[in-house]
Amino acid sequence: MPLRVKGLPAPDASIAPAIFVCLPLAPMRTRAGQAQPFTQKPYRICPPGPRIPCEFFPPCLASRRARRIWFRRTAEGRSMDIQSVGIVGAGQMGSGIAHVFALAGFDVLMTDISEDSLAKALSQIDRNIERQVLRGKVAPEAKAAAMARIRTTLRLADTGPCDLIIEAATERETVKQAIFEDLLPHLKPHTILTSNTSSISITRLASRTDRPEKFMGFHFMNPVPVMQLVELIRGIATDAATYQTLLGVVEKLGKTAASAEDFPAFIVNRILMPMINEAVYTLYEGVGSVKSIDESLKLGANHPMGPLELADFIGLDTCLAIMNVLHDGLADTKYRPCPLLTKYVEAGWLGRKTERGFYDYRGPVPVPTR
Numbered sequence: 001m002p003l004r005v006k007g008l009p010a011p012d013a014s015i016a017p018a019i020f021v022c023l024p025l026a027p028m029r030t031r032a033g034q035a036q037p038f039t040q041k042p043y044r045i046c047p048p049g050p051r052i053p054c055e056f057f058p059p060c061l062a063s064r065r066a067r068r069i070w071f072r073r074t075a076e077g078r079s080m081d082i083q084s085v086g087i088v089g090a091g092q093m094g095s096g097i098a099h100v101f102a103l104a105g106f107d108v109l110m111t112d113i114s115e116d117s118l119a120k121a122l123s124q125i126d127r128n129i130e131r132q133v134l135r136g137k138v139a140p141e142a143k144a145a146a147m148a149r150i151r152t153t154l155r156l157a158d159t160g161p162c163d164l165i166i167e168a169a170t171e172r173e174t175v176k177q178a179i180f181e182d183l184l185p186h187l188k189p190h191t192i193l194t195s196n197t198s199s200i201s202i203t204r205l206a207s208r209t210d211r212p213e214k215f216m217g218f219h220f221m222n223p224v225p226v227m228q229l230v231e232l233i234r235g236i237a238t239d240a241a242t243y244q245t246l247l248g249v250v251e252k253l254g255k256t257a258a259s260a261e262d263f264p265a266f267i268v269n270r271i272l273m274p275m276i277n278e279a280v281y282t283l284y285e286g287v288g289s290v291k292s293i294d295e296s297l298k299l300g301a302n303h304p305m306g307p308l309e310l311a312d313f314i315g316l317d318t319c320l321a322i323m324n325v326l327h328d329g330l331a332d333t334k335y336r337p338c339p340l341l342t343k344y345v346e347a348g349w350l351g352r353k354t355e356r357g358f359y360d361y362r363g364p365v366p367v368p369t370r
Ligand SMILES: NC(=O)c1ccc[n+]([C@@H]2O[C@H](COP(=O)([O-])OP(=O)(O)OC[C@H]3O[C@@H](n4cnc5c(N)ncnc54)[C@H](O)[C@@H]3O)[C@@H](O)[C@H]2O)c1
Pocket: 088, 089, 090, 091, 092, 093, 094, 111, 112, 113, 114, 117, 168, 169, 170, 171, 172, 175, 179, 196, 197, 198, 199, 219, 220, 221, 222, 313, 314, 315, 318, 353
């Protein structure tokens, strides 16, 4: 006999599963109700879900353990088998993503508007996997097999039949929206759409497609073959099967997923980018030179790279775009992009990718440009 709670209507077992499906992964919490520590199971971090009185569940789902197992089985049962991946944008992120997917056994089709970017991406992937072969991390036959799995095309529509699309083009909302709109007529009904955006609203991008429930943020870190983390961002309409499918893909890549809510710049860049922006302000206001700012953070805070060096590595255009999304999306002046960052971008000094940013990379060793 299910429990009755005074003042609430009689339990209705038929609606219980439906209510439960609508919940976030709230049952995946410790006994004390704490989110599990980031280092253990990061993908289980989630905001507290609403508490549903136990009388709403049928007797077979009366215990939290039973509900947890039921939910996992239901969600896992619906997750999809991904074999082919279409990657849109063959810049530093697109090429890194193609590298790890091909090594993990997925068929990869990479597209870009620039033939030069596609050619550079292929040679970069070849060089990077070769480095892994020389270090004994990848077998020579595995390299040959991975390279054979990567194809390129200049026609976006060719990626339509892939099971999973990962958009990794320039960090501009209009560019990303246009890509998804152009792709829609060529997609298979089951295709999952994802964006590697560092900051832009997943819910907003998804709402412009015909499948917001099959749309997610799939945020890889740079350099992709080295960095362990992948942020998974659900839009408001993303369904459990899509989330479970991407969790499975991350597992197959041998990486670790962290779940982030859909707010500007998610977790990593919400914290990292204001620090980089502050480093640029520190330079702008003359508090320190490029060299002293980077050395201070490396030697004083044990960061592996200085913030300005890191900004050059990410791309100053991407840093500025993320700061603008934070500033507009959170409407707080603390996210105001530094005018000096804007000036570098206007000059076309975008960091390593254009050989000039806070450092000049055209000589044998990088030298500060200020
Ligand atoms: N750079 C980083 O550290 C980093 C880290 C995580 C996520 N990201 C995100 O990844 C995405 C790509 O960043 P990146 O650093 O690789 O940029 P990038 O400038 O190196 O590459 C962008 C690529 O997109 C291509 N492109 C532009 N418009 C296109 C279109 N309409 N169709 C197909 N291709 C198009 C460009 O030709 C270029 O090759 C951005 O959304 C960025 O925020 C970047």
